[in-house]
Amino acid sequence: MRALWWQGDSKTLSYAENIEEPSVQKPDDVKIKVAFSGICGSDFHFMSNEMGKFSPKQDGVVLGHEFSGTVVEVGSNVGKFKVGDHVSIDPNACCGVCSWASRQTPHFCEKNEAIGVKRNGGWAEYCVVPDSSVYQLPPEVPLDAGALSEPYSCVLRGWKMMDKLPLKSSKVLIQGAGIIGSMFACLFYVNGYNNVTISEPHEGRRKTCSALGLGYDVIHPQELGLLMSGKDADSDGFDVIYDCTGNCKAVQTLESKCRPSMHRASSVWPATIELARRGAFISMFGCCPAGEKIEVEPFQIYWKELRITGSFINPFCFEEAVNLLKDLKGKELLNLDKLGVRVFDLKEYEEALKSLKTGTAAKVMFKLQ
Incomplete structure (x- = not known):
């Protein structure tokens, strides 16, 4: 499959068409055909080794933690989602057994295998994630706007602070x-x-x-x-x-x-x-x-x-963010062109990164469907 591959030990990002397509392995797995995947400011920090303990997997990983897509396959225990559903992905997850979990601060969990950071993410045609990370998009919210779920969940966290x-x-x-x-x-x-x-x-x-x-x-x-x-x-x-x-x-x-x-x-x-x-x-x-x-x-x-x-990532905010997108759509505040979002193909990743660095775009997304 097509993907952007980050090799942390050599600090290189490259476009590839021969990355192995992931498959459903666990009963709670959901396979997503990625539609839109955003570039976050933190991705620049990831690629510059500026994120401390939250640095990405160094021996190779597909980055991209802001994305939406269509369900194409589900594991045997998945009941909430079906093939064809339009969804967005919360990339963060707590182990559930650490002291941070008991303190209701799951975002501090140091075993967070964040999608698009520690495990393969959305800068690829397909991504497999646990069903607990999947959120169905309202019918009113198109897939391109759905890729804003993750950044809006972080904004809501900052708001609640x-x-x-x-x-x-x-x-x-x-x-x-x-x-x-x-x-x-x-x-x-x-x-x-x-x-x-x-x-x-x-x-x-x-x-x-x-x-x-x-x-x-x-x-x-x-x-x-x-x-x-x-x-x-x-x-x-x-x-x-x-x-x-x-x-x-x-x-x-x-x-x-x-x-x-x-x-x-x-x-x-x-x-x-x-x-x-x-x-x-x-x-x-x-x-x-x-x-x-x-x-x-x-x-x-x-x-x-x-x-x-x-304000660190997005604890307890993702579902609210998805619902917020629906409200913003109704108030005509979810027009990606007006928000300054530019869309690129994966092969255009160098131009995409440059447009964000230079400020010619307020936001950049890759279109994969």
Whole structure:
């Protein structure tokens, strides 16, 4: 079968047409004919060995953990799915017996044989997965949009990390207008938030995000300084900040171009903290490379009583994400062209990766059906 093969020990990604097609081996196996499979920002980190313990299988694996497809075969114990069903795949699974499982934090399980990371995934024509990882798509959700189930499940996890939703009048800042920033923007929109600012340096991505028609301000990071000019962030800053860039250097650039009075330290995160109002919630949602460091001024965290969190993958969020896609489709917020999604053939993987790196696409998918 056709697939993209990642050889971790030599750090090479290659297109192949002679990869062995997987078959159903276990009673709970489901064989999927992959329709659409996305490239995630974390895939770049996987291929650069920047994910710490979560690095992919080194002796060869098919990457791709965001995908949808059609069921073509099921194991003898599979009762929920039948041949012909349109489905999406949750790539993560807990062993079920570790301490993380008992603490209801399955995403911390270190035996997570994640599909498209530790075992073959969706950058291929076929993939075999356990039925517990399979979710049926609503009839209203097409297969291309279904491939957004996994990233939306991660976004929902980041959303739930707020714990308590802020007031509808709250000021919200989303840093980054790639697909994740746009997804957060859509989520704030459908939940009734009007005072949202999206910061993005790439002009094309700003235009794409603006074209979603949410009515939000989509600005260059340099404009944040002007936005806060003459204001005291303690009382007039942002109540909620999501950093969706996963790029420490990008945050450092933001800091260097904000108003000089905001600088109390010469590192990467002071600007984000300085933009926050007292009592604000800050999410470092974007995946920064393992080993990179930031500096913060602890006094500001104390003084503002900030809540700063990370967000790792998607525990207990996948089914909700699939249902969310249906709602977004009904509100015309699931148009892949408007979201800046570009679709490529597997053979075009080099161009696909380049378009995502350069920002000419907000999101990239491979079409395999």
